[in-house]
Amino acid sequence: MMGYAAIQVLNALSFSALLLLTGLGLSVVLSLMNFVNLAHGSFYLLGSYIAVHWLASGAPWWMAFPVAFLATALAGALLERFPLRAFYARPHLMQVLLTYGLSVIFADLMRWGFGAQILSPELPEMLQGVVFLFDMPFPLYRLFIIGAGFAMALALWLLFDRTMWGAVVRAAVSDRGIVETLGIDTRRLFAAVFMLSAGLGGLSGALGAGMLAAYPGLDEEVLILALITVVVGGLGSFGGTVLSALVVGFALTFSKVWFPEFANLAAFSAMIALLLARPNGLVAPPLRQL
Amino acid sequence: MMLELDKLSAHYGAVEVFSDVSLRIGAGEKVALLGRNGAGKTTLVQALFNLGPRLSGTIRLQGEAVQDWPTHRIARRGMALVPQGRGLFPTLSVSENLRLATLRQPRGAWTLEKIFETFPRLAERRHASSSALSGGERQLLAIGRALLTQAPLLVLDEASEGLAPMMAEEIIVQHVGKLAEAGLTVLLAEQNAALALRLCPRALVLAGRRLVFDGPSEALLADRSLLQEHLGV
Ligand SMILES: Nc1ncnc2c1ncn2[C@@H]1O[C@H](COP(=O)(O)OP(=O)(O)OP(=O)(O)O)[C@@H](O)[C@H]1O
Ligand SMILES: [Mg+2]
Numbered sequence: 001m002m003g004y005a006a007i008q009v010l011n012a013l014s015f016s017a018l019l020l021l022t023g024l025g026l027s028v029v030l031s032l033m034n035f036v037n038l039a040h041g042s043f044y045l046l047g048s049y050i051a052v053h054w055l056a057s058g059a060p061w062w063m064a065f066p067v068a069f070l071a072t073a074l075a076g077a078l079l080e081r082f083p084l085r086a087f088y089a090r091p092h093l094m095q096v097l098l099t100y101g102l103s104v105i106f107a108d109l110m111r112w113g114f115g116a117q118i119l120s121p122e123l124p125e126m127l128q129g130v131v132f133l134f135d136m137p138f139p140l141y142r143l144f145i146i147g148a149g150f151a152m153a154l155a156l157w158l159l160f161d162r163t164m165w166g167a168v169v170r171a172a173v174s175d176r177g178i179v180e181t182l183g184i185d186t187r188r189l190f191a192a193v194f195m196l197s198a199g200l201g202g203l204s205g206a207l208g209a210g211m212l213a214a215y216p217g218l219d220e221e222v223l224i225l226a227l228i229t230v231v232v233g234g235l236g237s238f239g240g241t242v243l244s245a246l247v248v249g250f251a252l253t254f255s256k257v258w259f260p261e262f263a264n265l266a267a268f269s270a271m272i273a274l275l276l277a278r279p280n281g282l283v284a285p286p287l288r289q290l
Numbered sequence: 291m292m293l294e295l296d297k298l299s300a301h302y303g304a305v306e307v308f309s310d311v312s313l314r315i316g317a318g319e320k321v322a323l324l325g326r327n328g329a330g331k332t333t334l335v336q337a338l339f340n341l342g343p344r345l346s347g348t349i350r351l352q353g354e355a356v357q358d359w360p361t362h363r364i365a366r367r368g369m370a371l372v373p374q375g376r377g378l379f380p381t382l383s384v385s386e387n388l389r390l391a392t393l394r395q396p397r398g399a400w401t402l403e404k405i406f407e408t409f410p411r412l413a414e415r416r417h418a419s420s421s422a423l424s425g426g427e428r429q430l431l432a433i434g435r436a437l438l439t440q441a442p443l444l445v446l447d448e449a450s451e452g453l454a455p456m457m458a459e460e461i462i463v464q465h466v467g468k469l470a471e472a473g474l475t476v477l478l479a480e481q482n483a484a485l486a487l488r489l490c491p492r493a494l495v496l497a498g499r500r501l502v503f504d505g506p507s508e509a510l511l512a513d514r515s516l517l518q519e520h521l522g523v
Contacts, residue, residue, distance in 0.1 A: 182435070187360070
């Protein structure tokens with residue numbers, strides 16, 4: 001029993017790590033640019049497919065992750081130039097329509113390019129196999145997801161909180177115009193942040209492929225969970241996003257354990273109740289933060 | 291010429307805030323921009339930086355027509371802003387607020403150390419969050435940040451607002467006065483005409499969507515009816 005619980009906690013943590021990386025990418029774009037990107041799930045799935053193919057290619061396995069990050073960041077950069085940039089100042093509903101439309105197009109393109117079957121990556125030898133906890137087996141790869149995911153989140157926190165580049169981003173969140181009066185080109189800053197966001201989506205997809213596989217429709221599933229993570233956390237709060245990634249990860253994992261038939265119903269009802277109780281999310285920033 | 295406006299007009303939607311403003315400010319001048327509440331001082335200041343209102347007319351900064359430029363390029367051309375309300379970044383510390391201004395122009399007469407020497411009160415609080423500062427300290431921080439962009443033209447909007455009279459006096463007459471003596475060109479948008487005129491030998495008055503006065507401060511002070519009608523003094 002003890003072992004079973006420990007395994008589920010680790011399952012929840014690995015799921016939370018993926019939600020955290022995906023959610024942070026979505027959150028930073030939302031709080032800095034006030035832009036809702038419903039195509040974020042497409043970056044995730046693209047990252048998953050890239051990892052699956054990279055790991056099958058025989059090239060050094062660890063490079064799958066930086067490659068997925070860079071490739072999706074590049075895709076994000078192109079998309080930001082056209083057409084997203086023109087929509088930053090538009091109402092959210094227009095952004096939603098545009099990016100939802102794009103996500104449908106990308107879903108078709110990916111189905112055409114990568115096929116409709118469920119693809120699981122061939123994991124490198126050193127990450128295959130299981131470890132035993134209280135005599136229960138747990139996939140080693142999921143420990144890797146937990147470690148890599150939370151390490152990456154820590155690196156992002158350092159980037160935003162401890163570097164001058166992060167200070168510029170935080171300043172632009174509170175007042176873009178004043179940042180411009182200091183001679184800083186915020187359009188380039190926005191483009192860089194969007195690239196980072198897309199790259200994080202792709203990186204979490206690459207990490208997640210070994211756990212969730214890659215298949216058409218996964219983009220939408222991930223998107224909705226990332227949106228929930230961002231909203232439950234309190235829009236644009238870093239600590240809040242961490243907390244809510246854990247809440248959502250644990251809620252979904254344990255409702256699958258306890259109410260397998262009603263897992264989604266149970267998890268989403270809990271989240272709706274939580275949002276009714278705390279309309280501003282778990283951690284409501286006094287000011288919009290990252 | 292440091293700054294030249296030619297037939298400048300500003301609109302918010304269909305609403306005209308001012309029109310036909312033409313003026314020239316030479317290097318090293320100290321000029322007060324006066325007007326009642328809502329006269330359009332802030333709108334004019336924002337127009338200089340291409341922030342906010344829709345414009346027509348031309349703005350020349352050190353000889354270059356900049357009215358269509360994005361704000362960051364105008365700033366780099368040589369104009370710094372101390373905005374109404376200070377515009378500090380509350381999630382950043384005092385020294386981060388300052389260092390932000392040095393990113394574009396890391397070298398120049400103003401350095402972080404020199405700002406801390408000039409405003410020792412900021413040095414004591416360099417690690418504090420900018421939202422924890424007193425009103426006077428906040429204003430000094432906003433001025434220090436603007437100086438660090440190394441721009442030769444400093445535009446201050448409502449610098450005395452929210453400050454106790456002694457503090458307003460200290461900041462505007464002493465600190466800004468000293469900066470101007472050292473060669474900085476100053477454009478000071480102020481509701482507090484009496485205070486602004488103690489610093490600036492030249493005044494501009496915005497009223498009824500027009501620039502109704504441009505001349506020596508002494509002439510303005512002598513014109514009781516103009517003071518009464520447009521500034522309520
Ligand atoms: N964003 C905006 N949209 C529409 N109208 C605006 C906007 N900002 C200012 N105005 C209007 O423009 C006019 C001038 O305002 P402005 O803030 O420039 O005046 P001000 O002289 O700076 O006043 P204060 O002394 O209060 O700072 C006012 O009538 C104001 O209502
Ligand atoms: Mg004003």
